Structures are given as structure tokens and as C-alpha cells.
Amino acid sequence: MKIAETEGIKLRRSYKRTLPELTKAQHNRTHPKRRKKARKAAKKLKTIAGALIRELERKLTEEALQKYSAKLELFDKVVQQKRNDKNKIYSLHEVEVSCIGKGKENKKYEFGQKASIAVTRNSGIVVSALSFKNAPYDGHTLPAVLEQVEKLTGKRPSDCTTDRGYRGNKTIGETNINIPGPPKAKASPYEKSKQ
Secondary structure, eight states: OHHHHHHTOOOSOOOTTHHHHHHHHTTTTTSTTTHHHHHHHHHHHHHHHHHHHHHHHHHSOHHHHHHTHHHHHHHHHHHHOOTTOSSOOOOSSOTTOEEEEOOOSSOOEEEEOEEEEEEOTTTOOEEEEEEETTOOOHHHHHHHHHHHHHHHHSSOOSEEEOOGGGOSOSEETTEEEEOOOOOOTTOOHHHHHHO
């Protein structure tokens, strides 16, 4: 709608009253009593978005179409994507955002980019910070992190301590990877934190 306003195009229908109602219907969509209504609202929102995109494409001049072609393609891709598609778009503002499965009951998924930060053991100085696209497995990010540490500090660390999310490799090049095992049932809080 902002594109239409900017270009001075009068849309057949603005949906200014319908859209807020449909957005409200999406609230708490996993609740059994609201699921059907939410699904219906999502379908209608998709239909409206498709109609607005097609109307814009019809009414925009050739010059304006070229100007907004990237945006219109992005909108069209979002409308066309299905639940099980690969490389879905989760955010119009940050297209690189991906879905990261956390596997936790209260927060199953997180949206963003995976980041890896390396700090020194004693002083806690940050010696590497990298972000990764497409949410790779934590263990696969270690070689790139160690490479950056070597580039910035001038030497490769002999030992690297990580959490259990980095399971897999025991050594990468000359660096030993230390991964703590699960704590014993009888372990005291001190023993757990030390490990």
C-alpha cells in the first residue's frame, strides 16, 4: 500500500478495516478453539496480499515496475511459499533470517542468524565473532572460528572449550576440543559449574 501511495495509484480497495480484524484473529492461533478461525484468517490475508500485488503490477508504469521489481518479487515469493518449502522468507526487513530449532518445550524455534563468539579462558577477551547463514550445526562452525582466532591473534589455540552443542569432533587441526559430559545426578552445584 505504501508503494501505491508513493506512486499516486488509487487501489480498488484498501482493506483498511479488514486487515486489523484478520490480524487480531491470528492471536493465540495454537489454541484449539481459535485454530480454525486463525487458519481461515491467514488464508484470507494471503489472498488479499496476492490481489494487492497483482493490482500494483497492472497499474504501475514500466519505470516504476523496474524500480520496485525486487520488492514485488520478494512479496510474491512470500505469498507463494508453503509450509514445507526450503529457504523460506521469515522477515521482509531481513531476508537472511532463518529458523533455528532450539528443541526446548517453552521455545521450540528462534528466528535470526547463528553467531559464534570465542573468548579467552582467563581474561574473557573476545578474540572472534562470526555470524553464519542458514543455521549450520554448531560443530561445523568451529573451523571458521578457529581460523579467525588465528588470523586476529597470530597463533592457533591448543585447547578449545565448548558446550555440548558442539559434539562431534575431538580435534580440529592441532586444537583439542573439550566438551563437558552430562553432570552426574549426585553432582553438587559447584561440581556442575566447574565442569
